[in-house]
Amino acid sequence: MTKQKVVERVKRQDSCEGEKPSLAMRSSVLFYSTYTLCVCLGLLCVLFVSCWSSHWGGGFAWDYSALQFNWHPVLMVSGLVVVYGNAAVVYRLPFTWKQNKRTWKLVHAGLMLLGLLLSVLGLCAVFDYHKGANIPDLYSLHSWVGISTVAVFAFQWILGLAAFFFPCSPLWFRSSLKPVHVWLGKSILILSLISCISGITEKLLFTLNGSSVEPYSSLPVQAKFANSLRPPPRGLWLGRLWNLIQQQMAAARNRQGTCSTSAH
Numbered sequence: 271m272t273k274q275k276v277v278e279r280v281k282r283q284d285s286c287e288g289e290k291p292s293l294a295m296r297s298s299v300l301f302y303s304t305y306t307l308c309v310c311l312g313l314l315c316v317l318f319v320s321c322w323s324s325h326w327g328g329g330f331a332w333d334y335s336a337l338q339f340n341w342h343p344v345l346m347v348s349g350l351v352v353v354y355g356n357a358a359v360v361y362r363l364p365f366t367w368k369q370n371k372r373t374w375k376l377v378h379a380g381l382m383l384l385g386l387l388l389s390v391l392g393l394c395a396v397f398d399y400h401k402g403a404n405i406p407d408l409y410s411l412h413s414w415v416g417i418s419t420v421a422v423f424a425f426q427w428i429l430g431l432a433a434f435f436f437p438c439s440p441l442w443f444r445s446s447l448k449p450v451h452v453w454l455g456k457s458i459l460i461l462s463l464i465s466c467i468s469g470i471t472e473k474l475l476f477t478l479n480g481s482s483v484e485p486y487s488s489l490p491v492q493a494k495f496a497n498s499l500r501p502p503p504r505g506l507w508l509g510r511l512w513n514l515i516q517q518q519m520a521a522a523r524n525r526q527g528t529c530s531t532s533a534h
């Protein structure tokens with residue numbers, strides 16, 4: 271190898287070494303800022319839905335009355351959107367990558383169980399309210415989408431536990447289930463968002479239309495407040511940010527790969 275080639279190679283290696291930490295740092299700062307934003311928005315959603323239920327809905331109780339219904343949106347949003355959403359991204363957090371996988375499996379499964387329990391409790395609230403008010407069960411599109419979401423979630427949790435948690439589960443079962451598990455996980459989140467949007471609309475229509483207060487179509491304060499809870503704009507926005515981060519991280523990994531190949 272000529273002296274000039276050696277100098278060029280060292281220069282290239284030097285520039286790559288300088289690039290690696292700055293790129294990794296940039297993507298990790300971007301990742302953690304978006305993640306913090308997601309957590310804050312999630313908490314804000316729970317706060318808003320609780321304010322809606324207590325200010326316009328009259329508060330909370332567990333006595334088969336309309337006040338018991340008020341737990342339904344709070345528990346569903348907390349369980350199926352906030353806790354579920356955070357449990358789903360546990361493996362994406364860079365600081366977990368170098369730690370014991372089993373610990374993070376426990377955190378993932380534990381958070382998912384908490385989300386499932388909260389949503390089952392949320393369903394109990396609405397079923398009890400229907401029983402107390404003599405309203406038939408499962409008569410709307412919202413109720414069928416909702417009950418299917420929770421059923422698929424429960425199925426996914428049990429299957430995930432059987433496949434990935436017990437060491438005795440065969441390797442072929444784990445590897446063939448993994449893509450299905452990831453796909454089903456995303457579908458449950460989308461179904462949860464659809465359930466929330468339809469639930470908010472239904473509640474506003476029930477509360478505002480057919481009562482003496484201003485109708486929904488005139489967008490009174492309550493309607494504006496509850497509409498601001500709808501997750502699609504936030505979801506889309508966060509989804510786009512998420513894609514951006516993924517692209518950044520993939521680009522960083524590619525560049526690091528190029529650097530290491532060219533250096534060898």
Ligand code: HEM
Nearest residue numbers: 343346350397400407408410413416417462465469470473
């Ligand atoms: C992931 C979230 C949600 C799921 C899985 C879900 C699921 C369900 C289910 C299964 C029912 C039927 C209960 C029965 O028939 O006795 C129901 C009823 C109801 N939910 Fe939700 N819900 C969710 C979120 C919400 C939200 C955020 C609201 C907003 C207030 C809401 C409002 C209602 C209303 C008004 C009913 C009674 C009318 C009906 O049965 O359709 N839901 N929900």
